[in-house]
Amino acid sequence: EVLLVESGGGLVQPGGSLRLSCAASGFTVGTNYMNWVRQAPGKGLEWVSVIYRGGSTYYAASVEGRFTVSRDISKNTLFLQMNRLRPEDTAVYYCARDLPASDWGQGTLVTVST
């Protein structure tokens, strides 16, 4: 059974940093496309980032240069390093497997506020 479990969310001040984790089981993160998708409160889905099987990474324009996606195959875990956070980054962050996304985690809430 495929399982994705996000963690690392919380309250952070504008300009701060946070690192999200997505622990995977039932498959290997290194053999799948892995994505981060976010959803601001009461809003729609917004794609954030993808890491390809080969390691290539791509980002939405809204986070380019501030967020970095990575993975640790030995831990079977996906990461999202978020720097220079802004209030508009407040959202539930989901990790999702493959293209299209066949499996999703339950999400972790990031709140950027003073």
Add this chain to the structure above:
Amino acid sequence: SYVLTQPPSVSVAPGQTATITCGGNNIGSKSVHWYQQKPGQAPVLVISYDSDRPSGIPERFSGSNSGNTATLTISRVEAGDEADYYCQVWDSGTDHLFWLFGGGTKLTVL
């Protein structure tokens, strides 16, 4: 940049057919995927590659894509189908590569 347009809301009576559209310039040349999201839950893939139904998704869910409009059709709508629905495409160019979601459509079962 490419834009996907969905109606904000669609209402349908139980047992009837719901049609949710996703408009985009020549979207028929792209592969469209559809997700269902119920309140407080993660999205679920209900249609992939225009019309493929993942395992476990009822046959009542179907999809099509042509010209400038992709369509998600839910036949014999049930109360449990009430949710937000999002279309999604993969967009790429010489200097960018990303997913794009439509704004979402709230399906209300009357």
